[in-house]
Amino acid sequence: MMKYSRQREAIKAYLMERQDHPTAEMVYMSVRETNPKISLGTVYRNLSLLVSLGEIQKICCGDGVERYDANVTPHYHYHCTNCGRVVDVPMEQVSPIQMLLGEDFPEEVEGYTVLFHGTCRDCREKEKKTG
Amino acid sequence: MMKYSRQREAIKAYLMERQDHPTAEMVYMSVRETNPKISLGTVYRNLSLLVSLGEIQKICCGDGVERYDANVTPHYHYHCTNCGRVVDVPMEQVSPIQMLLGEDFPEEVEGYTVLFHGTCRDCREKEKKTG
């Protein structure tokens, strides 16, 4: 049986108030402000617990760091390959993506992740200035 | 200017003959059979070089290991969250996925990755037998 934990609540609360998609390190840094004794190990342990409970979602963009998202309703992400930022992509409430699956595909799909990528506006602006 | 390398050719050839999506370790193990002195560092160096040349693609499924795919034409993947296998998902040649982007989304999309997940048939069969 799962017991209450102040640390886990703080982690969950922090993720729920964020619009961006913090890494474990960012969660650690922030939660530590109100909870100075928390350890990085505890952050990781609780993040994976919350993921397996389905309360949060783990986002992987292939840059070597996992990000976490308290929004588990179906939505996509846009990853700037220049600055690393990950933002939400607005989409219709019910996605037509299942239609993309060929009818001959035999596996049971429990979910999916979609990650758009490119260089974001801010980065383009900066590059224009720098030359 | 880029120079020829026997090791790089072997890595590329191996990836091109595979239908699955090998990890760096798997590439290393296999290329070593014909090329016993190759080092894992060289494998990694060439894999990222090939990725940045756009000759192969890196697939990240959030299980801590990167996979590589010589098929760079747009297609999706199915990841069995039980056995870790990654297989191709057949799809129409030209994908309607760009339509999913809200028209108000301001960023320039250079590409995207889609990863379906679930527990594959084989794993379900095995679980049924085990109880």
Added chain:
DNA sequence: GTGTTTGCAAACAATTTGCAGAATT
């Protein structure tokens, strides 16, 4: 000959784990 690539080993970064003590039920 010059510049790129390699093998090797050490370094690194992100995440996981073992354990004794603290907190929750």
Added chain:
DNA sequence: AATTCTGCAAATTGTTTGCAAACAC
């Protein structure tokens, strides 16, 4: 009291890097 959770530190894993020698041009 029993069990889960924590902090700490060490361990592990996947990947990157520095360097001298080997190779391609």
